[in-house]
Amino acid sequence: MRTISNVVCPFCGSLCDDIEVDVEDNRIVKVRRGCAISVTKFTKYNEERIYKPRINGKEVSLEEAIDEAVKILANAKYPALYGWSSTSTEAINIGVEIAELIGGVMDNTASVCHGPTIIGEQDAGISTCTLGQVKNRADLIIYWGCNPVHAHPRHMARYSAASKGRFIKGRKERKVIVVDVRKTHTAKTADIFIQVKPNSDYELLTALRWAVKNGELEQEEISGIPAEKIEELADMLISCRFGALFFGLGLTMSAGKARNIEAAVALVRELNNYTKFVMMPMRGHFNVTGANEVMAWATGFPFAVDFSRGYPFYNPGDTTFVDVLTRGDCDAALIVASDPVSGFPAEAIRNLAKIPVITLDHHETLTTTISKVVIPTTVVGIETEGSAYRMDAVPLRLKKLVEPPPGIPSDEEVLKMILKKLKERVK
Amino acid sequence: MELLIKNGYVYDPINKIDGEKMDIAVKDGKIVESVSSSAKVIDATNMLVMPGGVDIHSHIAGSKVNSGRILRPEDHYKDVKPRTAITRAEVGHTVPSTYTIGYRYARLGYTTVIEAASPPLKTRHTHEELNDIPLIDKSCYLVLDNNWIVLDYLSQGEINKCAAFIAWILKALKGYAIKIVNPGGVELWGWGKNVESLDDQVPPFDITPREIIRGLCKVNKILNLPHTIHVHTNNLGKPGNYRTTIETMDAVGDLANGRPNIHITHVQFCGYAGYSWITLRSGAPEIAKYVNNHPHVTIDLGQIVFGEATTMTGDGPFQYILHNLTGNKWKNADVEAEGSAGIVPYKYRRKNMVNAIQWSIGLELALLIKDPWRLFLTTDHPNAGPFTEYPRVIAWLMSTKAREKTMEKINKRAKKRGVLASIDREYTFYEIAIITRAATAKALNLENKGHLGVGADADISIYNINPMEIDPSKEYKKVRRALKRAAYTIKGGEIIVKDGEIVKSFIGETFWVKPTMSKDLEREVLKEVSEKFKEYYTVSLENYVIGESELASSKPITVKTNF
Amino acid sequence: MGEVTLKPKVIFKVPIIAETITPDNFARKSIEEIAKLEVWEGNRKVTLGELFEIAGTPGETPTDTKIIIEGDVRKVRRIGYKMTDGQILIKGPVGMYLGEKMEGGKIIVEGDADSWVGTGMKGGQIEIKGNAGDYIGAPYRGDTKGMKKGTIIIHGNAGNEIGCWMRGGTIIVKGNVGAFPGIHMKKGTILVEGDCAGRCGAMMKGGKIAVLGHIPSILPRFTFDEIKKSFKLKKEKIKGPFYLFTGDLNENGAGKLYVSIEKNKHLQFYEKYLE
Secondary structure, eight states: OEEEEEEOOOSBTTOOOOEEEEEETTEEEEEESOOHHHHHHHHHTTTTBOOSOEETTEEOOHHHHHHHHHHHHHHOSSEEEEEOTTSOHHHHHHHHHHHHHHTOEEEEGGGGTTHHHHHHHHHHEEEEEOHHHHHHHOSEEEEESOOHHHHSTTHHHHTSTTOOOSSOOSGGGOEEEEEESSOOHHHHTOSEEEEOOTTOHHHHHHHHHHHHTTOOOSSSEETTEEHHHHHHHHHHHHTOSEEEEEEOHHHHSSTTTHHHHHHHHHHHHHHTTTSEEEEEEOOOBTTHHHHHHHHHHHHSOSSOEEOTTSSOEEOTTTSSHHHHHHTTOOSEEEEESOOGGGTSOHHHHHHHHHSOEEEEESBOOHHHHTOSEEEEOOOBTTTBOEEEEOTTOOEEEEOOOSOOSTTOOOHHHHHHHHHHHHHHHOO | OEEEEEEEEEEEGGGTEEEEEEEEEEETTEEESOOOTTSEEEEOTTOEEEEOEEEEEEOOSSHHHHHHHHHOHHHHTTSEEOOOSSSOOEEOSSSOOHHHHHHHHHHHTEEEEEEEEEOGGGHHHHHHHHHTSBSSEEEEEEEOTTOHHHHHHHHTTOHHHHHHHHHHHHHHHTOOEEEEESTTHHHHHTTTOOOOSTTOOOTTSOOOHHHHHHHHHHHHHHHTOSSOEEEEOTTTTOTTTHHHHHHHHHTTGGGOSSSOOEEEOOGGGGOEESSSSTTOEEOHHHHHHHHHHOTTEEEEOOOOOSEEEEEEESOHHHHHHHHHHHOOOEEEEEBTTTBOOEEEEEEEOTTOHHHHHHHHHHHHHHHHOOOGGGEEOOOTTTTSSOGGGHHHHHHHHHOHHHHHHHHHHSOGGGGGGSSGGGOOOOOOHHHHHIIIIIHHHHHTTOTTSSOOSTTSBOOEEEESOOTTTOOTTTOHHHHHHHHHSOSEEEETTEEEEETTEEOOOOBOOEEEEEEOOOHHHHHHHHHHHHHHHHHHOSSOHHHHSOOGGGSSSEEEEEEOOOO | OEEEEEEEOSOOOSOEEOTTOSHHHHTTOOHHHHHTOEEEETTEEEEHHHHEEEEEEOOSSGGGEEEEEESOBTTEEOTTTTOOSOEEEEESOBOSSTTTTOOSSEEEESSOBOSOTTTTOOSOEEEESSOOOSOTTOOSTTOOOOOOSOEEEESSOOOSSTTTTOEEEEEEESSOEEEOTTTTOOEEEEEESSOEEEOTTTTOOSOEEEEOSOOSOOOTTOEEEEEEEEEEETTEEEEEEEEEEEEOGGGTOOEEEEEESTTOGGGGGGGGGOO
C-alpha cells in the first residue's frame, strides 16, 4: 500500500490540492480530507464504466472507432465539439486544433454556467483575485446566488468564510452575508441573510451601487428588500477592510444573466472607490476555467468559437452549442467529458439525437446512449495526469494515482489519434 | 543541414561588424567558419543581414495576457488570418493568440522574446502558453518584489536566506530573472492603497520600496544571475515621476562595480515632468543626463505608437488609476502573497496632448542617451503599442523627417512640452542592430544570441534593403516596409520566413536558470518556506513547483552563484 | 429599377454566410457572374448559384438594384452586409446579422428576423414585418459603439437588449420587447409601442426611449422628473401622457425614459415626487 499526498481533487472548481489517498492493488482504498463529493469521485468512479469502444451500440476496436469518428468529422459541414470542462488542459488544446482543422464550432460548458460572467466581463471588466487573497485579507464575504455548503463544500473552510490567513484568523473576524431567493444551508451560516425576490437581483445590485454612491433610493422597497436595509448594507460594504463577493448560477442564470454580472462588476468597481473589494465566480467543473484559458490563448476567445471560415469567430447566442443545436445548425458532434443530454433543453436534445455523435467519456451517461460512436477514456486526475485551472485561474497539476483499465486511452491520446488521421485527410 | 548566406551586408555589433559584405555559414543550427559545397545558398546580395532580434521585455504569455484576450473580443475579430497547411489560424491585434505572436515576431526577424512579468503562483500558466508560441526561443521574469516570503526575509535583514529562496524559486518555477513591479505599492494594493515615494513604509513588513530594491539588487549580486534586476518603478504614469525614476536608479549606484546592476523598464512611462496632466512635460532630458553619467543603469523605451493598445501590468494600483482616468473597462487580478495585475484597453491619439508628449518622451530618451549598448527598443507590448510596430519606431529613430512628419499631425501644444523638435540625431543601422539585438542579448548574458560569431545559434534575419544605397533619413518608409517583412528569418539554422511568409513552424526553446546552492542552505530555507506556505498560500508547496517535463522544450542554464 | 430574384433551391441545414448578397455586389453583373459569387455553407465555400435559382437583371448602380429573396432563409446570415444603397426584399424568415454595417438603402423582411438585426448600422432602413430577435442595432461583443444612424422598424415583437450601446438613429418596435431595451445607450431614439419586460434604459448615458405599453418597474437609479403630454419622434408627436424619468444616474446619465401613464397605473406612486 502506498499513500499519495497533495493530491489535487478532480471534481469541482475548488481544486483542493491537499487530498491524501491510500492506494492498494491499484485501487483507492482511503481518501483523507476530501469532502463527500470528492470521496465519492475517488472511490466510485468505476461505476457504470465503459470498457470497450462502440459503434451503434456494437463493440469495436479502438482503431475502428477512431476511423469512424474521423470519417464523421471530416465529412461534416458544420461539426460541433463540446464539453471539455472535465478533462485536462492538454486534451482541450488538441480539441482546439481539431476544431480548427475541420472548420467546426467548439464550445465548453461555460456557455451554460458562467458564460454570462465572461460576457459581462467583456463589457465591464472585473476586479478579482486568487483565493488566498481572500483567505488572508477579507473581513467581509458575500455569497450571492450560490450555495457553497453543497456545491463547493470545502470552499468556506479552505478559502473564504472560515479560512485562516495571515491577517484574518477565522470566521469570528469576518462578516458573512448571503443573498439568495431562499434560505439555503449556506444562508443558515451567515451573519446576515438577504432574501431577494426571484429574478430581481439586477435591481438590488444597482440599488446597492446607488446607495454606495450615497444616493437616496426613491422606491420604498426594491427586489423585496426595504430601502433602509439596502442603505444599511451599503454602509457595511463601504466600511469593511477587504470585501469579497462570490457568486454562482443564482446570478448567471436568473433573469438578466450577463447583465446581472455587469451590475455586480459595477457595484464592486464602485466599492473600490471607498475600500478594497473583489468578486469571483464559483466555477463548477474542475477544469472549465482551464477550457476557457486554453481556448483563449489559442483562439483569442474563451468559449463558443466557430472555425468554419478557417479563423476563430466568437459570438455567444450564435456560436454557443446550445443555440447551435436548438437551431439544428450542426451536422455532427464530438462530445468530450460531458453529458449535455442530461441538462439541455428538449429541442436541442432532439436535434442532437438526429446527427452522428461521437462521445469520449469513462462512464455511461444519457449522452453516450444517443451516441453513434462511444470511445471510453481514462479518468483525469485519477488514472491520467494533466493540467487544470482552479476557479481563480491558478493552474495545478492533476496526478495519476492508479493505472487505468488495460487498453483504455486518455482523452488526450484519443484526440491525438483523431487529429493525426484527420491531418491525412484534410489540408 | 548546411546554409550559406552569401554577399549580405552584415551588422554584428558584438563582433564589431558594421555593414561589412561577408558570408555567414551555418551548420547544424550554429554559425560556423565554413560549410561544404552542398550547402543551401541564400543569395543575400544587396540585403541587410543581422542576428535575429532579441526582445528583452514584452507581454506575450501568462494569466495577465490571457485575461487581456478574454477581456477584449473586440480586439480580435477584425484582425484574423485563416489557417494554412503550415500555420494555425491567426487572430488578434493588440492581444493576439499564442500562434499569432510567434508568427508575427518571426516575420519581423525576431527569434528570442522574454515574457516580462510572470506571477510565481501562476507561472505554470505562463509556461503552458510559452509552449504554444511557435518559432521563437523564450523565457520569463518572475515578479518577486511584493512576495511575502521575500519581504519577510528582506525586512529581517536575512539577505542570504532571501537569495537562497530566490535561487530556489527561479529553479522551481523555471524563470530567468528577478522582476520588480512598483515595489511595496503592489503589496499595499492588497488593501486598495499604494506608495508614493521610495521611503514610504509598507506595513506590516517594516520595509520601504528603497530597501526592497536594494535588497534584491544585493540578492542578484549574490546569485550572479545573468540579467540585472528588472524594475518597473513606483509612481509609474504619474506626472512628475521622472524624479522617482532617477531616485530609483540612484538607489543602487553604490552597489555597482563597473557593470550595470539595474534595468529600468519602459522608461517612457516613468519619464514625466510637470505636476499634473495639464502641465505635463517631458522628463526625458533629466533622465538621459543621469543615464549618460551613470554606467550602472540600462533602460528600455516603452515607446508609444498611435492607435490601439491594451495596457497590462503587474502594477494593480496604476491600472486602477488609468481606469478612473479613461472610464475604459478594467480587469484587476491580485495574486495571493505575491502581487497583482491590471488590464485596461487604451487608444493613443495624435491630437491628445498627453499622448503626443508621451510619444515624444520615448524618442527623446533614445536620441539623448548616448550609449546604445544600455538602451533597448521596446513598446512594452502591448502597453504602448503592439510589437508589430517596431519598424515604425525604428523609422522614427533613423529619420528626423519621419519624426517631423508625425509631429505635424500631433497636438500642437505638445511640441513645446518636450525637446524632440530640437534633436537631429539619426540612428544608424549599426545602432539599430545594437538596441534590438546585440545589447539586449548582452544584457541577458545570452552568449549564443544577438551575434553572428562562430558558435552562436544560427538565428539570423535578412531584410530586403540595401544599407549601402538607401538613405534611411529620406527613405524611412522603405526601411519600415523592409523591416516589417523579413526577406528571410532563420532560426536555429532553419529557414522559417521567406518574403514575410512563414514557411516552417516548430517550437523553440524555453530557457531558465538553475542557480547553484548548497543542499544544506536549500533545505534550511525550504523548511521555513513550507511553514509559511501553509499560512500564506492556498496551494501546497509540492504543487507550486513546476516539473521540467511541463516545458515543451526545456533549456536550463546553470548559474554559478556567489554564496 | 433592376431586379434580381433569388429562390433557395436546397434546404439549408448548416449556417450560410452570405455577405455577398448586397445591391453593391450585384449591380452591373450578369446573372452568371452573380451566380459565381461566393458564400459559405458551413465550412465550405460554395457559389450563390449552387444554393439559389437566380433570375432577373440588376441595375447599373446599387441605387437602382433591388434583390428579392423568395423563401425560407432563416439560416442565411449577413444579407445586406455593408450595403450602401439599393433594396433587398426578403419574402420569408431571415437569419442573423441582417444588414450588418449597412450604410444606406432599404431592407424589408416579410417574415421574422433573427438576432443582431442592423448590427453596426451606419445608415439606411430596415423593416421587419414579423418578429425580430435580440440585440437589434447592437455592436460586436466588447465593443462600445453601437448603431450610428438609420432606422429599424419591427412590426412584430423584438427580444432583449435592443439598441444596445446605440449612438444615433431610430428603432421602432410596434409589438412588445424583452428586457434591457436601450442598455448603455448614448444617443438616438427607441420607441416601443407594446409592452416592455423591464430594466429599460439600464446604464444609459443619453438618448431617449418611450414605452407606450406596460412596464413592470423602473430601475432604482432613474429619477422621476415630470409628466409630459407627448413624445417627439423625428417630426411626429406621439400622444401621452407620459411619466418622464431621467437616468441612469449610476452612470451620471441624462437619458430620457417616457413611460405611458395609462398602461402603468402601478407607477402612480412616483407622482408624490411632483412639486
